Amino acid sequence: xxxxxxxxxxxxxxxxxxxxxxxxxxxxxxxxxxxxxxxxxxxxxxxxxxxxxxxxxxxxxxxxxxxxxxxxxxxxxxxxxxxxxxxxxxxxxxxxxxxxxxxxxxxxxxxxxxxxxxxxxxxxxxxxxxxxxxxxxxxxxxxxxxxxxxxxxxxxxxxxxxxxxxxxxxxxxxxxxxxxxxxxxxxxxxxxxxxxxxxxxxxxxxxxxxxxxxxxxxxxxxxxxxxxxxxxxxxxxxxxxxxxxxxxxxxxxxxxxxxxxxxxxxxxxxxxxxxxxxxxxxxxxxxxxxxxxxxxxxxxxxxxxxxxxxxxxxxxxxxxxxxxxxxxxxxxxxxxxxxxxxxxxxxxxxxxxxxxxxxxxxxxxxxxxxxxxxxxxxxxxxxxxxxxxxxxxxxxxxxxxxxxxxxxxx
Numbered sequence: 154x155x156x157x158x159x160x161x162x163x164x165x166x167x168x169x170x171x172x173x174x175x176x177x178x179x180x181x182x183x184x185x186x187x188x189x190x191x192x193x194x195x196x197x198x199x200x201x202x203x204x205x206x207x208x209x210x211x212x213x214x215x216x217x218x219x220x221x222x223x224x225x226x227x228x229x230x231x232x233x234x235x236x237x238x239x240x241x242x243x244x245x246x247x248x249x250x251x252x253x254x255x256x257x258x259x260x261x262x263x264x265x266x267x268x269x270x271x272x273x274x275x276x277x278x279x280x281x282x283x284x285x286x287x288x289x290x291x292x293x294x295x296x297x298x299x300x301x302x303x304x305x306x307x308x309x310x311x312x313x314x315x316x317x318x319x320x321x322x323x324x325x326x327x328x329x330x331x332x333x334x335x336x337x338x339x340x341x342x343x344x345x346x347x348x349x350x351x352x353x354x355x356x357x358x359x360x361x362x363x364x365x366x367x368x369x370x371x372x373x374x375x376x377x378x379x380x381x382x383x384x385x386x387x388x389x390x391x392x393x394x395x396x397x398x399x400x401x402x403x404x405x406x407x408x409x410x411x412x413x414x415x416x417x418x419x420x421x422x423x424x425x426x427x428x429x430x431x432x433x434x435x436x437x438x439x440x441x442x443x444x445x446x447x448x449x450x451x452x453x454x455x456x457x458x459x460x461x462x463x464x465x466x467x468x469x470x471x472x473x474x475x476x477x478x479x480x481x482x483x484x485x486x487x488x489x490x491x492x493x494x495x496x497x498x499x500x501x502x503x504x505x506x507x508x509x510x511x512x513x514x515x516x517x518x519x520x521x522x523x524x525x526x527x528x529x530x531x532x533x534x535x536x537x538x539x540x541x542x543x544x545x546x547x548x549x550x551x552x553x554x555x556x557x558x559x560x561x562x563x
Contacts, residue, residue: 173288174297176345177281181304183338184244184277187331189312190319191251198324202260212267214510219271220278221506227279228499235348236284236495241339243276248335255328275502283498284346286487291551294484295432295440299425302479306422310415362491371545372437373489373497376482377504378539379441383478384508386452386532391471393513395455398464398525405461413461413468420472421479428476437485438546444477445540449533456529474536488551508535 199209231239250270257263282301289297319326367373396410403409432440451474454467482501490497512532520528 169293170297170300171288173346174285174300176341177285178300178304180244180338180342181281181301182308183334184247185305185308186312186315187308187334189309190316190327190330190334192313192316194316194320194324194327197320198328199260199263201324202263204260208260208264212264215264215268216271216274217506217510219268220275221503221510223272223275224279224499224503224506225496226499227275228283228496230276231280231283231495231499236280236287237342237346237348239276240280240284240346241343243273243278243280244335244339244342246270246273246276248273248332248339251328251335252332255325255332279495279499279502282483282502283495284348286483286490286498289487291484291488292433294487295437295480296426296429298483299429299432299476299480302483303422303425306418306425310418310422362489364496367489367491367497370489371542372485372547373501375441375539375542375546376485376489377501378535378542379445379478379482380501380505381508382445382448382532382535382539383475383482384505385512385535386448386508386529387475388505388509389512390516390529390532391452391455394516394520394525394528395464395468397520398455398458399461402525403458403461403464409461413465416465417468417472417475420469421476424473424476425480429480432477432481432484433550436549437481437488438543438548440477440481441485441543441546442540444474444481445536445538445543447471447474448478449536449540450474452529452533452536453526456526478539485546 195212196206196209199212200206227239227243247270250266250273254263254266254270257266285297285301286294315330316327319330362370395413396407399405399410399413400407428440448471451467451471454470455464458464458467486497486501516528516531519531
């Protein structure tokens, strides 16, 4: 019921968005459903080859690591070929590698195929966000990013439940389901989407800025740190340490981890539409300042949780902060990058992936040597730093690009 209501709210926020954004949102939902379907079975399937826990975990790390190291290559590829061919190719690469992984007869081919899937994931993620930012006016970037993220969130909530049901049929059934949903998403993208340069009026296009200028832009710098904090905490430390905190420190059943995460995801999904409008009307700067501080406070609350109520409330508050940091930094990247944003988006994505990979390892080591509050505190510090850097950003929302000129910020 919560997922169905979330879908209705998500779709209602689409009225002002161009068709490309709506299609990208639907594709992101399909991709996230398929990815979520894989969550319950990946480590179990890897262990069916007779390997240990470390090797089973490496299957997940290989996907993330290849995403990280290939993202810098994807940006120039997008700038050269356009977003659509890279996006469709990336989705089909993940689909093909997933189908072949279901046919693998030993561990090492399975591991290699998962790594190839990481390459396709990097191609899809960077190209889809680049297309999103390049095909909407600056005044709609926050709402577009929120709609796109909403697709991932809703798909991510639905996927594990479907995956659990499919795993009852066989361990390979989720692989075939994922491959099929990706193939459909890729075909939709091929039929409907167009690369941004084909649909943009050259007279009104934003100025293409060199990467050196983008890196020096305070909007981009603040977005990078916010992205690092999101990757570090949302996709890394939170997933790694909260389950241990629930069972070890609070003495609760593991199922409470899923409940707490579900509450956080529902809050984040509900908040995306109003947050996107706030980002596009009030500005990126206040959203990023507030988002960093809210996430820092909520992360600290999680680390000091003494019972399940405090934990669930803290994660719900974190969901609000994550909605702010899931929309405003992406919009800021588009503002800073100008007319073509393939490489800036690739670097932004890479920084988030780096946080997701390094964060759990470092936080786990800190927790062993010190305490949970200290381990979570690193993520809180990153969020605070992002808020401080956001104070250097220009106020307001960039204006639409004038004919023959670049967009201007008030």
